[in-house]
Amino acid sequence: xxxxxxxxxxxxxxxxxxxxxxxxxxxxxxxxxxxxxxxxxxxxxxxxxxxxxxxxxxxxxxxxxxxxxxxxxxxxxxxxxxxxxxxxxxxxxxxxxxxxxxxxxxxxxxxxxxxxxxxxxxxxxxxxxxxxxxxxxxxxxxxxxxxxxxxxxxxxxxxxxxxxxxxxxxxxxxxxxxxxxxxxxxxxxxxxxxxxxxxxxxxxxxxxxxxxxxxxxxxxxxxxxxxxxxxxxxxxxxxxxxxxxxxxxxxxxxxxxxxxxxxxxxxxxxxxxxxxxxxxxxxxxxxxxxxxxxxxxxxxxxxxxxxxxxxxxxxxxxxxxxxxxxxxxxxxxxxxxxxxxxxxxxxxxxxxxxxxxxxxxxxxxxxxxxxxxxxxxxxxxxxxxxxxxxxxxxxxxxxxxxxxxxxxxxxxxxxxxxxxxxxxxxxxxxxxxxxxxxxxxxxxxxxxxxxxxx
Numbered sequence: 001x002x003x004x005x006x007x008x009x010x011x012x013x014x015x016x017x018x019x020x021x022x023x024x025x026x027x028x029x030x031x032x033x034x035x036x037x038x039x040x041x042x043x044x045x046x047x048x049x050x051x052x053x054x055x056x057x058x059x060x061x062x063x064x065x066x067x068x069x070x071x072x073x074x075x076x077x078x079x080x081x082x083x084x085x086x087x088x089x090x091x092x093x094x095x096x097x098x099x100x101x102x103x104x105x106x107x108x109x110x111x112x113x114x115x116x117x118x119x120x121x122x123x124x125x126x127x128x129x130x131x132x133x134x135x136x137x138x139x140x141x142x143x144x145x146x147x148x149x150x151x152x153x154x155x156x157x158x159x160x161x162x163x164x165x166x167x168x169x170x171x172x173x174x175x176x177x178x179x180x181x182x183x184x185x186x187x188x189x190x191x192x193x194x195x196x197x198x199x200x201x202x203x204x205x206x207x208x209x210x211x212x213x214x215x216x217x218x219x220x221x222x223x224x225x226x227x228x229x230x231x232x233x234x235x236x237x238x239x240x241x242x243x244x245x246x247x248x249x250x251x252x253x254x255x256x257x258x259x260x261x262x263x264x265x266x267x268x269x270x271x272x273x274x275x276x277x278x279x280x281x282x283x284x285x286x287x288x289x290x291x292x293x294x295x296x297x298x299x300x301x302x303x304x305x306x307x308x309x310x311x312x313x314x315x316x317x318x319x320x321x322x323x324x325x326x327x328x329x330x331x332x333x334x335x336x337x338x339x340x341x342x343x344x345x346x347x348x349x350x351x352x353x354x355x356x357x358x359x360x361x362x363x364x365x366x367x368x369x370x371x372x373x374x375x376x377x378x379x380x381x382x383x384x385x386x387x388x389x390x391x392x393x394x395x396x397x398x399x400x401x402x403x404x405x406x407x408x409x410x411x412x413x414x415x416x417x418x419x420x421x422x423x424x425x426x427x428x429x430x431x432x433x434x435x436x437x438x439x440x441x442x443x444x445x446x447x448x449x450x451x452x453x454x
């Protein structure tokens with residue numbers, strides 16, 4: 001594998017000073033994501049002979065300009081007197097690491113595994129003094145044989161993966177056009193009228209029950225470093241996704257289905273089989289609900305919602321039954337249900353001594369399946385005509401049963417093709433690559449596993 005050498009680590013600040021005394025409060029959906037972080041890697045080819053450091057210098061200049069529109073990510077975390085996290089908007093800046101890698105990016109992509117790929121992203125867990133800790137890190141790695149990788153990591157306290165993708169896209173717009181077409185929106189998270197009317201949220205709400213299990217630690221295991229996880233990345237063609245959608249519908253039709261429900265059910269069944277289970281394991285689906293909440297796509301904050309799907313409720317272990325259960329769970333993630341959940345979470349939070357409280361991680365121990373297919377990372381174009389050739393996402397830390405991330409493919413909106421990044425305990429990954437249920441849809445393995453067309 002390529003040798004990676006750190007050239008420099010610095011702090012990048014905006015070109016305009018941040019307004020003094022400005023604060024940004026984090027929603028309860030951010031607070032509960034405190035133990036987690038997200039990591040993204042965007043791979044770009046380079047055109048012609050370019051002196052090492054030239055591309056990085058140009059990107060650093062536009063990064064400072066872009067940060068003028070992101071006062072929250074250049075700021076630092078503080079806690080209020082009630083123990084609630086907030087951001088003090090200041091000019092503390094973003095940590096930026098410049099690195100070099102031997103060989104070419106193409107060679108890297110053919111050989112890299114999870115451990116190697118995560119070297120392209122820099123992350124530090126929160127210091128005991130969070131005010132001196134950067135919540136966002138950017139790492140730019142130039143390959144000596146051509147190509148550049150941009151790695152971004154951030155605390156899930158401040159932002160979800162939609163925000164992280166938006167950050168890269170607005171940086172690209174600033175670089176290419178000198179301005180961003182869709183600047184971030186930092187408005188407050190919507191609140192329901194219910195809290196003022198004295199009406200309690202519905203406690204039979206499936207979302208509340210799901211979060212109650214996680215936050216009370218029922219059946220929860222701690223994050224363990226003893227289990228080694230591996231990631232395998234599958235690419236499914238438009239034709240094969242359509243086939244999977246047809247087979248996951250009761251009437252064999254495509255119009256009423258979705259790529260996510262079809263692929264989620266495919267991996268739900270397959271992961272259970274490689275774990276040696278005759279019945280389906282429990283799964284939590286994770287969806288961005290900005291559109292359901294009436295929020296703009298540019299809203300910068302946490303809008304990822306989790307909903308549990310119980311394997312024991314599925315009587316027949318087949319694609320159609322699994323897809324139906326997933327679709328039903330998504331339909332229960334409406335605005336009223338989410339706002340009931342938010343109100344319940346705020347009540348629970350306010351009833352605790354928050355001075356040293358840290359919520360347990362939400363992304364486990366069930367199998368997590370996230371629908372991240374609508375973020376369009378391939379439109380992040382820094383140089384005219386040069387799209388990223390691959391984008392990888394990680395939702396850390398991984399523990400429990402594992403994760404399935406359903407991502408868009410480079411083909412764009414005109415295609416139903418999808419990328420699936422699956423992270424499981426190491427000994428299960430190879431079994432998954434050989435699972436007949438997956439093989440019938442002829443995926444190409446891009447990373448991990450055998451790296452061949454199966």
